[in-house]
Amino acid sequence: MPRRKPEKLIRWRIVAGIAIPIFEFFGRYRMRGLDNIPKRGAFVISPNHITNFDPLTTAYLVWRGGRVPRFLAKASLFKVPALGWLLRFTGQIPVVRGGGGPDPLAAATRLIAEELAVIVYPEGTLTRDPDEWPMRGKTGAVRLALEHGIPLIPMAHWGVQRILPRYGGRLRFFPRSDVEMLVGPPLDLSPWAGRSDAKALSEATTALMNEIARLVGELRGETPPAERWDPLAHGQTEYGKVTPPTR
Structure with missing residues (x-):
């Protein structure tokens, strides 16, 4: 059997050695459920946003769980000086909103073939839910896992919003914020195994978002809404408001 190539290459260790102390300066991070992160093989991890x-x-949690984080990231971030270089250097995947670019799921498939971890935010953007609960999800994460x-x-x-507000603003350095993170067990996808039709993908995505909402509720000590907030039902596009707010 060929020897498995290590994930934490020297470039990753250099980046982590610089980034983690800076990251830890902003908050106190409590992580639970790291045992649910597979130690080997490909998987998709889907957080709230x-x-x-x-x-x-999320990258910090995946790294502490023994794996290397790789994202489907907004293509515009790759144009930001320094950040864009870092994203390319660490093998992140650009996603062009509204299509028109390379298929991000095809790029994610290459990572999966190499038995790597892929982070996919199923909401596709920051939640628009007024109370910051997870909103309706998209099918990309489920499609990758099922396929x-x-x-x-x-x-x-929960708690990251105290470091940086949802729609921007300044980073909050003091006092250091408490951030809670919780990883759940793998979602049971057996009811939709072998299927790729729209109904199956929609049902499985709903199950995923409900489980993420349940985990968020556990961190918040609250019961999540029975249904996920739908931006289209509230006059918004998939990526934001139809009419951008004035500043």
């Missing part, structure tokens, strides 16, 4: 600080939080027969891991975090 509250602020633009979330990817750092390749790999674990789909729900994850939740």
